[in-house]
Amino acid sequence: MSRTGQAWRGGVYLLGSLMSGAATVLVLPLLFHPRLARLWANWHRDRAGRLLGTPLEPRPARRRWADAATPRDLLWLPVNALTGLALGLPALLCVGNIVVAAIATPLWWAFRPVDRPRLFVDVPVTGWATALTLGPLQIVLLAAVAYLAFRPIARAHARICLAVLSHSTAEELAERVEVLTRTRADVLDAHGAELRRIERDLHDGTQARLVATAMRLAVARQAFADDPRDEAFVEGLLRDAHEGIEEAMTELRDVIRSVYPPILADRGLAGALTAVTTRCGVPTRLTIGDLDRVPAAVEVVVYFAVAEALTNVAKHSRATAAGVRVDRAGDRLSAVITDNGTGGADDSRGTGIAGIRRRVLALDGTVDVDSPTGGPTTITVELPCGS
Known part of the structure; x- marks a missing residue:
């Protein structure tokens, strides 16, 4: 100037x-x-x-x-x-x-x-x-x-x-300790809730289907021992058991996917985000810079943050276009999700932003939400990812 x-x-x-x-x-x-x-x-x-x-x-x-x-x-x-x-x-x-x-x-x-x-x-x-x-x-x-x-x-x-x-060094340190203490408590709460969800999914879903399948196989075995000629009945039980095992495997894959999405292991972060943006119900433009090597934990958080944000866009925003930009500057990885919808995104309204914030804070990252009434909405996620 x-x-x-x-x-x-x-x-x-x-x-x-x-x-x-x-x-x-x-x-x-x-x-x-x-x-x-x-x-x-x-x-x-x-x-x-x-x-x-x-x-x-x-x-x-x-x-x-x-x-x-x-x-x-x-x-x-x-x-x-x-x-x-x-x-x-x-x-x-x-x-x-x-x-x-x-x-x-x-x-x-x-x-x-x-x-x-x-x-x-x-x-x-x-x-x-x-x-x-x-x-x-x-x-x-x-x-x-x-x-x-x-x-x-x-x-x-x-x-x-x-x-x-x-702030003085002592004040900055005190605020930092306070933030980390609160973040640790949130992480522990989120971790406990995640373990309870996985346990519930396994107990109510996969385990229940496997128990039902085991019972059908036991009945089929007993029926075959009692009357080997009743093939139709045994065949029906075996068919039900086979279908039950396939359903249990599907549910087990869903549980595993919620812990660490297999698509990240198969395609990496860029491929996984491409799949997420492609499946979004709103036309979404994806821009990915040079990310270098990103820790697995950071990849998971970015993946879920983008997926949750785009789900919100499709469900709540009434947007006609969205965008995702992921880039890295030094040891900070940023993901910016935008849409031209009606705005008004708020943690307290159950739009999934609170979940994004918990995941990001767990890795000492930051989340900024700019969503005035009438739009547009911009969610900026920043995470440390090492040098």
């Missing part, structure tokens, strides 16, 4: 800081609410990061409050009020006086004598000589001040913001 563009961007930032500082003073009691304080701090933190060109990691949610405030978020309220007003007001005066000079130079005569604009604070414009000399001079001088000062002042404010809102 050119220096002029940076000065312009700095001026916009400073004027925004002035307004946010004034807003902080006006609604300070409301901003002490834990969630509002965190949202207010996050907005300033992201805004400062964009100005400085510093990518910021999303801050994890707290245990008891979704986005609850920290002491640093509360500290930022008075700091923002002070720095926003102190640094933003000079920028407003500079810009305002440029506007005054730009209006006064050609239109001074349109004002009543008592209302005529003043240049350089207290010099009234009473004639063309004053307007054509002091007006452009004021514009040039203040524009030079803005050109030279807006960028460093804005960056100074942004650094103050990040200095206040950036």
Whole structure:
């Protein structure tokens, strides 16, 4: 970006800081609410990061409050009020006086004598000589001040913001431990639920069919021993037993597939995702970058995340098109699933996103859902996959 563009961007930032500082003073009691304080701090933190060109990691949610405030978020309220007003007001005066000079130079005569604009604070414009000399001079001088000062002042404010809102090493470690503790509990719950599901499927499905088949074979054996000539009856029992074994094998394959999809072993992640997108009821475009070697656990999570997300698209979104993009940057693998449907995807509505989130968090990954009402929906999954 050119220096002029940076000065312009700095001026916009400073004027925004002035307004946010004034807003902080006006609604300070409301901003002490834990969630509002965190949202207010996050907005300033992201805004400062964009100005400085510093990518910021999303801050994890707290245990008891979704986005609850920290002491640093509360500290930022008075700091923002002070720095926003102190640094933003000079920028407003500079810009305002440029506007005054730009209006006064050609239109001074349109004002009543008592209302005529003043240049350089207290010099009234009473004639063309004053307007054509002091007006452009004021514009040039203040524009030079803005050109030279807006960028460093804005960056100074942004650094103050990040200095206040950036966590110390101890705080980051504490948040990290909290997230890992919560993730471990979720993983244990999910693991227990998965084991119970597998046990139920095996007990109620496969085992029941095998028991029924064993009983039919026992009856057939006894019937053959009692009357070898009753071939029709024995044949019927054997046929039922054969069908029962095939059904049990089908159910057993389904259980195995839910643990580790065989298609991943047969075709790899790219082939498995191709099969999933092909079977989706909504036309889906698949884009896969250079993934290199991906750990098996990550492949399983990505496969199930994409499969579940596309199932949601087909069932709930009323979309006419979807897309899946899987790529890798360093040790992070990302999967982005999009659709042009009606949006409104929410964990609490039983759309399967909660299951995706549990699987991803189990591997220390992240899930971001952007699904405004009316659409479109974008689900971004990121997972560490080693170097």
